[in-house]
Amino acid sequence: MVSQDVSLLASVDARTKLAGSNKMEILLFSLGTRETFGINVFKVREVSQTPEITKSPNMPFGVEGVISLRGNIIPIISLGKFIGAPGAAGRQYDSMIVTEFNKSTQAFLVDSVDRIIRIDWEKMRA
Numbered sequence: 001m002v003s004q005d006v007s008l009l010a011s012v013d014a015r016t017k018l019a020g021s022n023k024m025e026i027l028l029f030s031l032g033t034r035e036t037f038g039i040n041v042f043k044v045r046e047v048s049q050t051p052e053i054t055k056s057p058n059m060p061f062g063v064e065g066v067i068s069l070r071g072n073i074i075p076i077i078s079l080g081k082f083i084g085a086p087g088a089a090g091r092q093y094d095s096m097i098v099t100e101f102n103k104s105t106q107a108f109l110v111d112s113v114d115r116i117i118r119i120d121w122e123k124m125r126a
Contacts, residue, residue, distance in 0.1 A: 022121050031080040032091060032111035045098045045105065047113050050076075064109065069098065078109045 026038035027047070053065040053076050062082035066073050080091060093109035 023118055024121060025116050025118050027097070027116050028114040029095075029097065029110040030112045030114065031083075031085050032093075033080075033085050036114065037079070037110075038117075039097065039099065041116055043099050043101060045100050047095065047097050050093055050096045050109060067107065069105075069107075072105065074098065074105050074107050076107050076109060080109070080111075 025041040027041050027044055028036050028038050030036060051067050051069075053067055055065040059065065062078050064076045064078050064081075066075050068074075076096065078091075078093070079085075080093070091111075093111055095110050095113055096107040097110055097113070098105065098107045
């Protein structure tokens with residue numbers, strides 16, 4: 001138990017030190033295409049299986065519906081549909097990445113989550 005606590009603290013310490021460096025951690029994921037996408041780990045609240053989505057009428061393009069996550073209503077966005085990925089329109093995604101941007105929480109449907117990498121800011125490209 002003590003070794004787990006030390007390991008956890010070391011991991012938290014390493015991530016905290018990233019804020020003062022010129023590096024960032026990226027969560028890599030796939031939308032079922034050949035491309036790999038990434039998101040800053042500091043924007044990710046959690047990764048989980050996709051629960052049942054409640055459909056609503058007149059949703060904006062790419063928004064599949066909403067879910068209730070621990071009492072909060074969160075919109076579910078199909079990134080594949082939004083960017084026009086082939087086959088995304090009828091695809092069922094098993095995973096979602098719950099994110100927070102500017103105090104707004106949303107979840108993105110993804111095909112799979114790969115790993116976290118550490119990268120220099122200079123090597124980033126859109």
